[in-house]
Amino acid sequence: MSAPNEANTPARSERSQRRPVSSWREHHGWSAANSLRRLASKPVGSLLTIAVMGLALALPLAFYLLLSNVQSLGDALGRNQVVNVFLKTDQVASNAQLLAKKIEQHDGVASVTVKSPQEGMDELSKMQGFSDSLHALDNNPLPYVLLVQPQDGISADTANQLVDDLRNEQGVDMVQDSGTWRQRLDALLGVGNRAVLILAGLFALAVLLVVGNTVRVDITSRADEIGVLKLIGASRAFVRRPYLYAGIWYGLFSGILAVALAIAIEFALADPVARLSQVYEGKLHVGGLPPWLLLAVPVAAAVLGWLGARLVSAWQLRRAA
Amino acid sequence: MGNAVIRFDQVSKRYEGGHEALSQLTFEVAKGEMAFVTGHSGAGKSTLLKLLALIERPSHGHISLDGQSLAKIGQSGIPKLRRNLGMVFQDHRLLMDRTVFANVELPLVIGGIAPLERGRRVRAALEKVGLLDYERQLPASLSTGEQQRVGIARAIVVKPTVLIADEPTGNLDPQLAVEIMGLFAEFQQIGTTVLVASHDLPLIKRIKKRVIVLDHGRLVADVAAEEVL
Numbered sequence: 173m174s175a176p177n178e179a180n181t182p183a184r185s186e187r188s189q190r191r192p193v194s195s196w197r198e199h200h201g202w203s204a205a206n207s208l209r210r211l212a213s214k215p216v217g218s219l220l221t222i223a224v225m226g227l228a229l230a231l232p233l234a235f236y237l238l239l240s241n242v243q244s245l246g247d248a249l250g251r252n253q254v255v256n257v258f259l260k261t262d263q264v265a266s267n268a269q270l271l272a273k274k275i276e277q278h279d280g281v282a283s284v285t286v287k288s289p290q291e292g293m294d295e296l297s298k299m300q301g302f303s304d305s306l307h308a309l310d311n312n313p314l315p316y317v318l319l320v321q322p323q324d325g326i327s328a329d330t331a332n333q334l335v336d337d338l339r340n341e342q343g344v345d346m347v348q349d350s351g352t353w354r355q356r357l358d359a360l361l362g363v364g365n366r367a368v369l370i371l372a373g374l375f376a377l378a379v380l381l382v383v384g385n386t387v388r389v390d391i392t393s394r395a396d397e398i399g400v401l402k403l404i405g406a407s408r409a410f411v412r413r414p415y416l417y418a419g420i421w422y423g424l425f426s427g428i429l430a431v432a433l434a435i436a437i438e439f440a441l442a443d444p445v446a447r448l449s450q451v452y453e454g455k456l457h458v459g460g461l462p463p464w465l466l467l468a469v470p471v472a473a474a475v476l477g478w479l480g481a482r483l484v485s486a487w488q489l490r491r492a493a
Numbered sequence: 494m495g496n497a498v499i500r501f502d503q504v505s506k507r508y509e510g511g512h513e514a515l516s517q518l519t520f521e522v523a524k525g526e527m528a529f530v531t532g533h534s535g536a537g538k539s540t541l542l543k544l545l546a547l548i549e550r551p552s553h554g555h556i557s558l559d560g561q562s563l564a565k566i567g568q569s570g571i572p573k574l575r576r577n578l579g580m581v582f583q584d585h586r587l588l589m590d591r592t593v594f595a596n597v598e599l600p601l602v603i604g605g606i607a608p609l610e611r612g613r614r615v616r617a618a619l620e621k622v623g624l625l626d627y628e629r630q631l632p633a634s635l636s637t638g639e640q641q642r643v644g645i646a647r648a649i650v651v652k653p654t655v656l657i658a659d660e661p662t663g664n665l666d667p668q669l670a671v672e673i674m675g676l677f678a679e680f681q682q683i684g685t686t687v688l689v690a691s692h693d694l695p696l697i698k699r700i701k702k703r704v705i706v707l708d709h710g711r712l713v714a715d716v717a718a719e720e721v722l
Contacts, residue, residue, distance in 0.1 A: 195605030202602050213590065400586045403546070404600045404647070405576030407569075 199410065207417035210390075221386050221422060225379050226429030229473055232372040233434040237461055239364045241445065242357075255335060256348040257318040263343045268316035271341060275320055278337065280330040282323045289314040315345060328358055376476055379426065383419045383480030391415060391488045398489070408489060415485040416478055423477020427470030434461055434469075497521035497557075498655055498686040499545065504554030506540050506710070514540040515710040518554070522688055522703075524654075527681035529697045530690045532707035538690035541707070542657050545688070546580060547571045559654050576604050579648030579685075581658035585640045587632040587647075593619070594628035597646045604651060618650040622676065638669035645676060649685075656680055658689045662696060674700045697721070 211218040257275070259268055265288065272284040292314040320338065322331055331349075338347045391398065401411050438460040499522040506515040515537045522528050530538045543549040544556055547563060556563045558574070566574055587596050597618055601611040619625045622642040624635075632640050641661060648656055658677065662670035674689070674696060681687045681702075691697060697704055701721045706714035 192605075194607070198608070199602070199605065396586075397588055400588060401599070401603070402572075403548075403575060403580055403582075403586065404603060405572045405574075405578075405651075406603045407572040410572075410603055 199413065203410075203413035204417045207414040208421060210414065211418065211421055218422075221382060222425045222429060225382050225422060225426030225473070225477075226433065228375040228378045228382070229426055229430035229469060230433035230437075232368055232375055233430055233461065233465075233469065234437050235364075235371060236368050236465075237434060237437060237441075239361065239368060241441070242364070243361050245448070255320040255322065255338065257320055257338050257341075257344055258346040258348070259316040259318070259343050260345045261313070261315045263316055265316070267343055268318065271343060272318050275318065275338065275341075278334060280323050280326045280334050282321045284321070285319040287317040287319060289316060292317060376472075379423065379473065379476045380480040380483075383422050383477045384484035386422065387415050387419060387481045387484045388488050390418065391485060412482075412485045412489055416481045419477035419479070419481025420474045421477070423474040423480075424470050426477075427473030430473065431461075431466050431469050435466075496524045498524045498526075498559050499688060500555075500557045501541075501544075502555040502557075504544065504551045504556055506537075506544060506549060507552040513710055515544075515551075515707075518707075518710070518712055520705055520712060520715060522686055524686055525681060525684045526703065527678060527687040527689070528703040528705055529700075530688060530705045530707060531692060531694065531697055532713075533692065535709070536707040537710040538692070538707060539659055540710075542659050542688070542690055545655075545657055546578060547574060572603075576600065576651060577653055577655075579651060579653035579656035581641075581644050581648045581656070581661045583660035583663040585632070585644040587640060587643055589632050591631075592628065593624060593630050593632065593635070593643050596632065596643055597628075597650050600647060600651045614650055615646075618646040621649065622646045637664050638666075638673070641665060641669075641673060642676075645673070649680060653685065655686045655688070658687070660691055661689065662691065662693060667696070670696050671699065678702070 257271075259271070263271075265286075268286050268288075272286050275281060276284045289312045293312050296314075320334070322334065326334075335347055335349045338344060398411055501518050501520050504515055504518045505513065507513045518537075518541070530541055532538055540549065544551055544563075545558060547566060558578075561574075563574075588599070591599075594615055597615045598611050601614060606614070616625060616628070619628055622645050624639060624642055624646065627635060627639065627643075632643060635643065641664070645658075645661070648658075656677065661677075662673050665673060670693065677687050677689060678700060698721055701718055703718045704714070704716040704721055705712065706716070
């Protein structure tokens with residue numbers, strides 16, 4: 173052992189007072205790195221915790237993805253579907269043309285096609301099984317039909333108003349649209365949206381509890397270390413900081429895992445959805461999760477992790493004091 | 494004593510349940526002085542050190558440390574006080590999952606010392622206790638005596654004005670115990686005030702420093718260094 177030889181450097185307290193900002197930054201850097209090392213030192217436990225949290229976050233994401241695609245499917249099937257306007261049988265071609273021009277001026281209408289009784293008959297005759305029966309008819313019983321194509325992205329209210337207006341037109345016998353089932357779909361989507369919000373809230377709470385419990389167990393298992401830190405002059409904030417960073421790491425990694433799972437689900441759905449889109453002649457625009465959400469989930473999860481760790485560490489360290 | 498660093502004035506400590514650990518204790522330790530506090534188990538040695546580190550508060554009386562009244566230090570001021578106080582424990586209190594270097598570095602990290610300066614001071618402290626070659630090892634791979642020296646390095650790395658040690662040689666063989674006490678004596682020589690609680694009378698006699706003897710919480714003898722036989 174060599175003789176003591178105190179270096180001629182300023183006392184510690186003087187030095188730290190001169191560099192409070194860099195000292196604060198170094199404390200945070202040390203705590204962040206230290207908490208990462210702790211997570212890495214028990215890989216199985218850390219990975220399991222992150223997996224549980226990641227799955228909890230992925231579920232509402234997957235549900236949101238499913239819901240947005242159902243909405244898109246609904247749009248493709250319903251809102252932009254052609255409305256068939258059957259005219260009374262006494263309406264002649266000129267009446268049909270006049271009414272078609274009038275309807276084209278209506279808000280929310282993209283185009284109107286006039287289908288004559290003969291064209292209707294030709295379509296029917298091409299269908300298997302109808303041909304013989306149609307030959308037995310003395311005259312063509314089919315009316316003029318106007319095929320009204322609503323504009324893309326038309327709102328449900330505008331579509332309903334259009335159908336009501338068409339029904340009130342003179343010479344119109346019947347209007348066939350998908351309004352009822354579209355309303356049902358909209359109502360179902362509303363329920364689904366609310367369910368996603370509730371699920372997201374519940375799973376966020378689950379994430380909060382998982383992080384909180386993990387931090388609680390960690391603090392309990394490190395009671396001796398906390399005692400030592402306090403004895404050598406660590407403030408409560410210094411003792412708590414690594415646990416807060418642990419919460420942030422757990423949240424961040426689980427958020428990244430949740431996003432990865434959601435992207436994997438998107439990929440798994442890509443092929444069948446593409447086939448479905450082809451069936452609807454490309455009208456079905458099925459999208460993935462928006463980029464802002466992919467970024468927001470890890471950030472929100474990190475904030476949740478921090479919050480869970482903060483709540484529990486404040487309580488647990490007060491008990492340990 | 495005008496240059497007293499540690500001052501106990503009529504200090505008593507009564508724990509919940511009525512046990513009186515210290516009673517009307519009055520003494521001073523001067524700057525750069527080394528003193529032993531001795532007595533049987535339950536004499537109040539550890540309580541005395543706990544009062545100095547503000548682990549406990551006195552029931553009566555007044556304690557000052559380096560001119561500062563401990564009664565005026567609130568809960569939030571305790572960490573700052575402890576950062577300027579070197580503490581050595583019988584059971585070392587090392588973090589077994591950190592290297593020797595990381596253990597000794599810890600008070601400097603807490604104190605906000607820059608990384609380069611930390612490295613320099615940790616190595617200087619490890620050199621003083623003869624463990625410079627062990628900085629990358631985990632404490633578990635060291636002997637008990639070496640672990641105690643790591644604990645001492647951690648205490649002195651902050652350059653404390655006061656170094657307190659609670660039975661620092663309790664788990665060591667006589668030869669190692671003398672070495673450790675020799676280290677404390679060396680710190681005293683550079684101006685650090687050293688207060689060591691120990692019940693090892695033969696060792697205390699061998700070191701020949703001032704001895705404060707407690708019995709059932711009362712000061713029964715205060716023997717100057719030159720009077721130690």
